[in-house]
Amino acid sequence: MTAIVTLSLYIVRQFAVAVVSMLLALSGLVSMFDFIELLRRSASLPNATFGVVSQIAALRLPYVAMQILPFAVLLGGILCFWRLTRSSELIVARASGISAWEFLAAPTLCAMLFGVIATALISPVSSVMLARAETMENAYLRSGGGPLALNGGQLWLRQSDRMLTPRGVAIIHAHGVELHGRQLTAQDVSVFRLDGADKLLTRIEAAHVTLDAGHWQLEDARTIRPDQLPEPPRTMNLPTDLTVNRVQESFASPDTLSVWALPDFIALLDRSGFSSIRHRLHFQALLALPLLAATMALVSAGFSMRPARRGGVARMIGSGVAAGFALFVVSKIAEEIGQSGALPVVLAAWAPAASGLMLAIALLLHTEDG
Structure with missing residues (x-):
């Protein structure tokens, strides 16, 4: 039992460092392109100074990190498990009688913890900062009167x-x-x-x-x-x-509302006659984020733990990246269908992550026990 705990803590540390590194790198890259786009839009607007554009881009950074998190878990997991396999550490662990399910439990729970932190703690901060960014964008970069x-x-x-x-x-x-x-x-x-x-x-x-x-x-x-x-x-x-703020929020993006404020606001929208589909879908997507992060962790493990001596490692890793992106695209398509009302909100938010989790488990069963 002590060996399993020690190995799990070691793998979790490697996994967490890889995911955080990927999250910082990808968020910085996406934010840089967002900043360049904001500079292009502000080129002909005298009031949109470099400082204003920089502030808008900085305020959008937590929102960008929230969107990037599933990719960071996927790529960070692939990097972590590929390194451990390449150094034969996972091979030695299996040879000592520790199954893949035992040492994958800890990084999967770690990925879920990343999702819980993002939903419960980062989301409220992100919503406030994004609302401020959209207010500044409406004032300096748009000619319309807002939502x-x-x-x-x-x-x-x-x-x-x-x-x-x-x-x-x-x-x-x-x-x-x-x-x-x-x-x-x-x-x-x-x-x-x-x-x-x-x-x-x-x-x-x-x-x-x-x-x-x-x-x-x-x-x-x-x-x-x-x-x-x-x-x-x-x-x-x-x-x-x-109130005036609630009327504005009903037309604004659901991303500008905290996960803790969404249930009461959805009830208010239903009482007031506004459509609450976007807000209910966003709320369910935030709740499903831990499951999606865990799914990405298992997908990364299933496509990156192939021993190097068996060959085809690059193809397997490429397939894992493609599978993760495919899962993300399917989840976005399901959200669009859910917003149209053709698909129940709960099903549109949870089905992609749940189906991806079952496929990842099936892949691991085939790879480890097949």
Whole structure:
């Protein structure tokens, strides 16, 4: 037992150093190309100075590292296991009666730990820094008005109507939505108030609306009820759970939200009528990251522990890299299908990693026990 523990700690140390080295190298390489692209975009913009571009690239670095992590585990694992096989250390371990499953358990758990740290600790930091980077990018490198401009300045949402007893829902449609600091305003607003059975009770037409703390302030609002004349224009308030930040976040990338904030925000989106598919998919992908990292570790082991004397080592390592990239591409395709709604969110996030894990185990069974 002592020999297995000692060997496992030694392999884990070699594996962790290789993965961290690959993570730093790949993140630096990708960030360099990202920085060059930002410089190209800022060439004709006088306000986008070299310092601003450098700050945006630096703020995006943790997000880049999160995306690179599965590749770092794959390449770092291949490098680690190839070195141990080339130096005959793994061959000696097998000859002493230690199976591959015993000395692979520790690096697999280490890879899962990398995924857990990335999800639980790095993701919150990455989301805050990425949100800041996107804010600076919108201010200095884009001519549009931010995420709401991509929606044509229109806003559709569904929220609970606390003014009704029993509580119903209110569907709000507004044009000309603009953000002024921490204030949201819109023109030509229509509010449809429905009871619990989705029966239309009243319709409110307002010339102007402002989102304040805890309520929508409707100005020049006319209330129209079935079979009745419209009421005279007046100013009225409609309670809401939304804030300006939450409206902005609903249009922004899910990557700008912490994994700890996503569940409550997804529930808020569902109550408010926004689509939460992107956020639910991102949340499930973050939860599946430890499993994906463990899968990459086993894939790297299965394709790099072939003894050099048997030949074909370069082909095996190349096949391992290709298999890892194929798994990554499949996971991204599954995410796109999941975002379209054609595939359940949980299946789109977990199926690629789970299927890759089973294929990696099958490969190791064939290589070691076949």
